[in-house]
Amino acid sequence: MKLVTAVIKPHKWEEVREALETFGVTGMTVSEVNGYGRQKGHTEVYRGAEYDIALVPKIRIEIVVDDPDADDVVGIVVKSAQTGRIGDGKVWVVPVDSVVRVRTGDRDEAAL
């Protein structure tokens, strides 16, 4: 099993979700996060005082998938989250040792 984590632009989240659902992904964990990459932040001005705001709001999606699906899921996220402009985000994949469904105690692939 693999954990696919994607950090994307907040306004692309709905498109990404739809694309993943169409592919057959049945669930995911989503959080609102802040961070920065090459995009860096932006400036804000309050009563003439200019602040460099380093952190940019992003959406983080986490999905645990069966090994063979990992590449497809990554491809779908990249395709649906892409705008071509700086700040589109990152997707990465890490191996997962085990998964348990809390309600039933099902393990691993059966729990996905």
Place this chain on the structure above:
Amino acid sequence: MINTGDTAWVLTSAALVLLMTPGLALFYGGMVRSKSVLNMMMMSFGALALISVLWVLYGYSIAFGDDLGAGLVGDPTQYLGLKGLMEDVTSEAGGLPPMAFVAFQAVFAIITVALISGAIADRAKFGTWMIFAGIWATVVYFPIAHWVFDFSLDDHVGGWIANTLVAIDFAGGTAVHINAGAAGLALALVLGKRRGFGKEAMRPHNLPLVMLGAGLLWFGWFGFNAGSALAANNLAAVAWVNTLVATAAAALGWLATEKVRDGHATSLGAASGVVAGLVAITPACSALSPVGSIVLGAVAGSLCALAVGLKYRFGYDDSLDVVGVHLVGGLVGTIGVGFLATAAAPAGVDGLFYGGGVDQLWRQAVGAFAVLAVSFVATYAIGLVLQRTVGFRIDEEDEITGVDLVTHAESGYDLHSTSGTRSGAGASTLNAGQPANERKVTA
């Protein structure tokens, strides 16, 4: 005979002005960081509670009792506990029950004290703030209200700015705004800069609260200015329109200034411009034409937008710009009367631009700078004594944690579904063996 129309308007105005202090709490509260919002609002609500009581006990008497000499202070025993003011003596008081005037002036005292708190956001001990508020109102505000608002009548002798100097300060450009602004500067100097001032981004945590607060202030200010006519008459109507249009022009002036300087017209700029305009028109709304009010408002909005940058240049942490908005706006309005007053307005005096020469101008300047100097020196002294004795500033570590938690044991916002358990419910070991009232909470 009681004049029911006048009485109704003054009592209504008093309630409008009362609402300004919770409005100010929102205006200030939205501007601080989320860890300080409650303390910021509590400084206003604390002033509401304390100054109301002091006003009834002896404040009104110091401000509006018979003068004790030189127009400096009223007799604090004359109306002690508002004695003698419950009788219906409306025939002498021009159709207005004395208590209506007591009520109207009470809410002025409250908001003047509350205004100061913006200069010391994030870092003041609440207990010391309350002690300061009581001493400051007693030593500074009540006497200065006597100088400015207490007019001599028949055998009653009032204050020196109103009667001897004869400066025009219709609703409190000196007594309220220059006074609070100079006090704010003094306290900001006594308490010192916040950790990270000028380096960290100290963003307003909730601009919609700031906008709501500015709206409530504007609404309440119609009571402040038009109510100062103390009658439902032509003067009140003129003051009302001048208050509307000067404020609008000031918002435009502030927005235009920051658009040129920073590239953006901001919501904080609009809210700040509104307040700057309200401050400036306060002393002037009886003396200017509506067009003169537009000029005054536009100048105040632009100048205050520039003045809020002074604290970075000179290195004082007037956190929410009590100096930049209230002191500078108060000076613009009070001295502006000397230039822009027109005899066509109810006050009936021509300023420099209307051929009246400098006669009114110097009176305005003397009144403004007298209040500025006395307020600054007295406030600095009170602040310093409190800082050296009970301490005014919270510990450095507490300032990082946030003044709300350490001073009030509360959080402004609970946006999380999990937070903890009731103390003593068993699950939490966080404060085990330590009763709630012994936990570290600084006053």
